[in-house]
Amino acid sequence: MAIGRSIVRDPKVYLFDEPLSNLDAALRVATRIEIAQLKESMPDSTMIYVTHDQVEAMTLATRIVVLANKGIAQVGTPLELYERPENEFVAQFIGSPAMNLLPGRITGTGAQTTVKLDGGGVAVSNAPSTEADMGASVNVGVRPEDMTEVEAGGDYLFEGKVDFTESLGEVTILYFQKAGGADPVIAKLPGIHGDLRGRHVNMTVAPEKVQIFRDGRSLYYR
Known part of the structure; x- marks a missing residue:
């Protein structure tokens, strides 16, 4: 009713302050x-x-403004924020489950960047780096849904x-x-995998x- 009463005034700008927060799950959808x-009409x-x-932000917005620490963390389209988060806050805020952050050190620089992870794996990223980055401590961000299982003995990230x-x-x-009180690493695999619990698994x-x-x-935003 509140939306309808606003529409009849034909305003140029509508302000919605969490209009779906009090609805049950089915009605929210x-x-x-x-x-x-x-909006399309x-x-x-x-x-x-x-x-x-x-x-709601990902499905309704044409552009998202992420607010954090009394300021703006990033502005962009939903897919820009998902595929190219500017910082760790946005990386873990967008996406469910949240993006994994794995500590390591840069061991290779250039058009691609190579990172030796503290857990023993190796990550290769298309994010560019310079010689000044060599040896720097970094966090490698990987989304659970982007992780795939690889055979033991091959190259792996985690x-x-x-x-x-x-x-x-x-x-x-x-x-x-x-490991050591850190947040658990999470992977999301398509399909049913009922036999993986208790097993050691390599992911890339x-x-x-x-x-x-x-x-x-x-590194994409430097």
């Missing part, structure tokens, strides 16, 4: 679709939508024992054992999907 269709109007729900699994039908989420990620953060900022 239905209403989110209605708002998206409403009013191309000359601007909608500013405030939400802490990343799904190796660990699967502590717990969640079988959701279309995907299986793997939780690896924590394609170079174009690997992010590298130095001092919290992506």
Whole structure:
């Protein structure tokens, strides 16, 4: 009703302050679709939508402004924020489960960057680096859905024992054992993998999907 009362005034700008926060899950999805269709029917109007729900932001926005630490962390389209996060905050805020951050040191620079991870694996990223970056401590960012299993004995980015699994039908989420109090590494594999719990698994990620953060900022944005 509030949206309808606003529409009859024909404003140029609409302000939405978490309009779906009090709805149940099914109604949130239905209403989110209605708002998206409403926006398409009013191309000359601007909608500013405030939400802490990343799904709403990713599905409704043409551009997202991520606010953090009393300032703006990044501005861009939903896919820009997902594929090229500017900093570690945005990297872990966008996406579910959150992006894994794995510590390591740069061992190769140039058009591609090579990182030797503290856990023993090696990451190769398309993020460019310079000779001044050699030996620098960095965090390698990989999204759970970009991780794929590789055979033992081959090159890998991460190796660990699967502590717990969640079988959701279309995907299986793997939780690896924590090391030294760190957050667990999470992988999301398509399909059903009921035999992986308790096993040591090697994972890798394609170079174009690997992010590298130095001092919290992506090498892509220097």
